[in-house]
Amino acid sequence: MPSLEEELFPSTPGKFKIDRGHTMNRQFNRCFASTSTMFLWALFLIALTASYLSFQSFVDSGSRYFTASWGGIQWEKQIRSSAQIHRSKGMSVLVTGAAGFVGSHVSLALKKRGDGVVGIDNFNSYYDPSLKKARKSLLNSRGIFIVEGDINDARLIAKLFDIVAFTHVMHLAAQAGVRYAMENPHSYVHSNIGGLVTLLEACKTANPQPAVVWASSSSVYGLNEKVPFSESDRTDQPASLYAATKKAGEEITHTYNHIYGLSITGLRFFTVYGPFGRPDMAYFFFTRNILQGKPITIFRGKNRVDLARDFTYIDDIVKGCVASLDTSGKSTGSGGKKRGPAPYRIFNLGNTSPVTVPTLVHILERHLKVKAKRNVVDMPGNGDVPFTHANISLAQRELGYKPTTDLETGLKKFVKWYLTYYGYNRGKAVH
Numbered sequence: 001m002p003s004l005e006e007e008l009f010p011s012t013p014g015k016f017k018i019d020r021g022h023t024m025n026r027q028f029n030r031c032f033a034s035t036s037t038m039f040l041w042a043l044f045l046i047a048l049t050a051s052y053l054s055f056q057s058f059v060d061s062g063s064r065y066f067t068a069s070w071g072g073i074q075w076e077k078q079i080r081s082s083a084q085i086h087r088s089k090g091m092s093v094l095v096t097g098a099a100g101f102v103g104s105h106v107s108l109a110l111k112k113r114g115d116g117v118v119g120i121d122n123f124n125s126y127y128d129p130s131l132k133k134a135r136k137s138l139l140n141s142r143g144i145f146i147v148e149g150d151i152n153d154a155r156l157i158a159k160l161f162d163i164v165a166f167t168h169v170m171h172l173a174a175q176a177g178v179r180y181a182m183e184n185p186h187s188y189v190h191s192n193i194g195g196l197v198t199l200l201e202a203c204k205t206a207n208p209q210p211a212v213v214w215a216s217s218s219s220v221y222g223l224n225e226k227v228p229f230s231e232s233d234r235t236d237q238p239a240s241l242y243a244a245t246k247k248a249g250e251e252i253t254h255t256y257n258h259i260y261g262l263s264i265t266g267l268r269f270f271t272v273y274g275p276f277g278r279p280d281m282a283y284f285f286f287t288r289n290i291l292q293g294k295p296i297t298i299f300r301g302k303n304r305v306d307l308a309r310d311f312t313y314i315d316d317i318v319k320g321c322v323a324s325l326d327t328s329g330k331s332t333g334s335g336g337k338k339r340g341p342a343p344y345r346i347f348n349l350g351n352t353s354p355v356t357v358p359t360l361v362h363i364l365e366r367h368l369k370v371k372a373k374r375n376v377v378d379m380p381g382n383g384d385v386p387f388t389h390a391n392i393s394l395a396q397r398e399l400g401y402k403p404t405t406d407l408e409t410g411l412k413k414f415v416k417w418y419l420t421y422y423g424y425n426r427g428k429a430v431h
C-alpha cells in the first residue's frame, strides 16, 4: 500500500495505479489532493517571494545605511546651515563640482555676497584629489559645506532637494579635458550625459523648480573656421567626444526647458585658467615642467601655424556665472509639469582676445624667470582644435559681462599662487 506521501507526490506519474473498484472516489480524492498540493505550493512560493523581496530591500537599505558617506541628522544640519541666505533677495544655490576649479571660485563668490551655497563633488581622481581637498578646506573655512557624492546618485540629489528648496543650481560637475576623452570615453558619457540627466530629473521634480545655469564649452564650435565664434554659429562638427557630450548637454537641457519649464542657461567657457586651476591644462603643467627643468611639448597646427586659445581668467568667468544666476528668470513648472514658457539661454564666456600657445609659454618664462625646454610637434589628431575666439556681445548685452584680465596679468596671478601653494625649492616645485 502506497504511503500518503507517495500518493500525493508519486515518484513517476505513470506509476500511479487506478483502482477500478473505487474509481469515482479515487478521482475525487486525487482531484482534492492535487488542488491542496497546488494550494500548498502557491502558499510556499508566495512566502518565498515575499521573504526574498524583504531581504533584498533590507540588504539595499542596510548597505546604504552602512556604506553611504551621506545622511544623518548632523549631515542635514550642516546642509541647512550652509544653504542659509544672509542678504535680502538672496538665493540658495546647489553648486555641483564645488571642489573643482570653477565650482570652488563661484561658491566662494556667492557665499561672500550672502547667498546660501551647498556644494556637491565626488572627488574623483581624474587629477590630484588633494588639490580638490584643499579647495574644500578653503570653502569649509568660509562656511560652505560640500556633500561628498555623485550627481548620478538620484537618491542623494532628491534628498538634497528635500532638505533645501534650492532657488538655483549651478551645474559645474563634469568630466573635463579634450584629449583624455580618447583614453576614457565612458567617463564623459557617465558624467556629462548620465549625470546631467539625473540632475535635471531632480530639478524638474523639485517643488519649486530651481533655475539651472550650467557649463557647456567653447569646444562645441569644433572645426568651425568663421571667427569670432557666435552663439548662433553651427555646432554640429565637434572634434572630440568631450565636445560631443557638451553639445549633447545643450540639446538635453533644451528638452527639459521645453517639456518641464526649467529655466536653463548654458555657458560656453573658453579655456579658463587661474589660481587653484586644473593640473591637466597646458598652462598648469607647462608651469610645473618649466620649474622642474623638464621639457614641454608645444603642438603646432597645419602649415606650421601656431595654435591659439581665447584664454579666460577665472575672475571674469565667475562674474559671468554670477550674472547668469542673477538674470536666469524663474522656472515655470510644478509637480513635474510645465506651466508656461521658461527662459532658455546660451552665452559665450571668453576673453575675446586669443593668444598663441608659444606666446603663453613666453609669458610663463618671464613670470617664472626660468627658460622652457621646448619640444615643438605637429598637433596630433586627438580632439584639439586649432584656435578659439569668442564673440561675447550677447553676454555683454544680456549679462553685463565684460572681461578685464588679460593673459599677462592673469598668468602673473596664477604663478604667484602656484609658487605659494606648491613651494619653490632650487628650481623644483614641491608637491
Ligand SMILES: O=C(O)[C@H]1O[C@H](OP(=O)(O)OP(=O)(O)OC[C@H]2O[C@@H](n3ccc(=O)[nH]c3=O)[C@H](O)[C@@H]2O)[C@H](O)[C@@H](O)[C@H]1O
Binding pocket: 176, 177, 178, 216, 217, 218, 219, 269, 270, 271, 272, 280, 281, 282, 283, 297, 298, 299, 300, 307, 308, 309, 357, 384
Ligand atoms: O574651452 C574649453 O571648453 C576647453 O578648454 C580647455 O581645453 P583646451 O583649450 O584644449 O586647453 P588646454 O588643454 O590647456 O590646451 C591649451 C592649448 O595648449 C595646447 N597644448 C596642450 C597640451 C600640450 O601638451 N601641448 C600643447 O601645445 C593645446 O593644443 C591648446 O591649443 C579645457 O581643458 C577643456 O576642459 C575645455 O573646458
